[in-house]
Amino acid sequence: MKFLIHKRLVLSAAAAVVVGLLAWTAWPQRVTVETATLSQGEFVRELVEDAQTRVRDRYTVAAPLTGHLLRPRLKPGDSVSAGDAVAAIAPIAPGLLDARSLAEQGERVAAMQAGLARAQAHLARAQSALQQATSELDRTESLAREGFVSSNQLESVRLTRQQRLQELTMAEQDRNSTAHDLQRLRIGLAQAGWPAAQGLWRVHSPVAGRVLRLYRDSEGPVASGAPLMDIGNPSQLEIVTELLTEEAAGLPQQARAWLVHWGGAGRLQARLSRIEPGAWTRVSALGVQEQRVRVVLDWVEPPPAVLGDGYRMEIRIVVQQVQDARMAPVSTVFPHGSGHAVFVIDGGRVRLQAVQLRSRNGQDAWIETSLAPGTPLVAYPPTGLRAGDRVRTGG
Template identity: 45%
Template sequence: MQLRRKHVAWGAAAAVAVALLAWAFSPRPVQVETAVAAVSHFEQGIEEDSQTRLKDRYTVSAPVAARLVRIALKEGDRVAAGDVVAVLLPTMSAMIDERSAREAQARYQAARANVTAAVARVDRAAVSLDKARLELERTEKLARQGFVAPSRLDEARLGATGATRELDAARAAQDAAEHDRDQAAAALQPVSGSVRAGKPLALRSPVEGVVLRIPLASEATVAAGAPIMDIGDPRRLEVMAELLTTDAVQAQPGRRAVVERWGGPPVEGVVRRVEPGAFTKVSALGIEEQRVKVLVDLVDPPVGWEVMGDGYRVTLRVITQSVDQALVVPVGALFPIADGGMAVYRLESGRAKLQLVDVGGRNGSEAWIRSGLKHGQVVIVYPPPAVQDGKRVAVRRPER
């Protein structure tokens, strides 16, 4: 009896050990994540990091070299068309060193000497004119008495006329010499910052808008053409994206676009222009790419994006495909198969079932399934390599 009990105990222990070994070496279900195929709105588009910019940007610049008065306006201040935004004053004369001062003094002395010589020439021309007039009077008397030929009278008249012209020329030369003297004297005047000759020049805003940028607010001397400030209307914004030429072919004018990831709600837009010329741009990986600029107008009222400013970084999504009532699954559920098609794994009775699908399109998160799946079916997302057709799987519980 004891021997039988002993045999039964050993048999039970052996059975338990075999069961434990069978359980230990039996295949475990693969832990997977799942999602449900659902009907919703599907959109496919081209995404690119972009930036905003003003449609019309006006730069107020200095028309001449002048002294800029300190600007009281600040970035963000509103101005109306015709408002004075800056004032220019004539620049002071340049400071001169000792050598230049001596040269200027020498030029002044030379100008004074030229004036003296010009005065002497005027006096000599006046004497010559008096002499010519006396000669003309004597010749006319003799001509009336018949003692002088007519040709002699003509010569006297021409001599008087020439003497008059000589006097006029000498006086003009004297006037020019005096101006040269005054100019040389002006160069010797000391530089004074308190004296501002001439009228101030007011620069006015060409349009109504907001002051965007003031390169130099303090008083300073600026060159001709130097920018004073930028003015524009922030309510007239556009988005500029540099798309690959292969993507720009699909982003034709009139396409719907969405501006996202700017710090506020999505903003609707429409493609206005695709510039005709492309350019080469080197990517972050050092690859040369051909890109083209695409301009997008914002169609939503400014109330929704008025806090967005010029030069903001945004994400532009140009919609190339839009489908209502589309069956969508996470894009991570798709994987390619050998014949070039696409497939997913369905979850059915705790096992993975390979299912071929017809993909109509995909975006960054979802894929549109034309056929192969039904609404409500469960698919495996990011299937691990151990998952195969018919393999037992278990849904991974989310960690708390």
């Protein structure tokens, strides 16, 4: 009898253990989550881009003619005054003639000399004919006054003299044209030495400043219009960056900006000056076509003297600034339905709270909510987390 009672007790205890294990297995486990806190303060949204300095008024000095550039004496950083000679160019020499071409050109000159002699002979003949026609006209007019010559005969003599005058004019023009052609051929025969016989053309600086860049630092042939050097005042700097057109269109007037990673300590302050009116297409590193526009900013305080033209830095342009804003880390806000929501930790469980997302930056999201500052939130909520789940904080 005692054995049976003992056996029943053992079976009852085993059944209780099994039921307890089943209940423990079926009981919901706590989910480990990371936590963050709702805060209140100043919300700032910035655009972060690369920027560089640029001399405000840059003058590019170009070659005014094709020729041979002499070695420049100036170096980048040298000071120049307005009107100073900054480069010298020897005009290009004419092509030299070989023996055959020289002989052919000499024969052309001889032929043209003969043509000039013929033109001069025609001119002399025209002068004699005019002189004879003039004498005939004088004699005929004298006879006409005495009544020995008819009016028709007098008119014929006058027309003859007019024709001789026109022939003389044509002969003079032929003589002059032949003389000019002969001179042109003689110029072609002239093989003046270079550069001794050629004068140097001095290129002058349009403004006072310093040499920013030399495009040519050695002598050699140069084409007309080729850039030689850039001149400007390196103390007159502005900041230039390139933004997407939709970002540039949303910038407030005189937007504030901060310059970092410029090579020195601290941040430099700048302010929006202008947005250039023309945009262009640029292909990004991912192969996406972007419409970009150049944005120019001015310094709030004079820039450090160590900065020069074309120095690169990072710019942070303030696009939005709100005081006393409720802010939650961006890792706590997620899409929910047609809006956004957060998970609030309340009594060891999570509660779904809808919020209105107004804006966000790289770290914080500006939201409108009735939650008080300091409310604990779930950061990076797991995919399977649901409202009412029991949680324990893990960070």
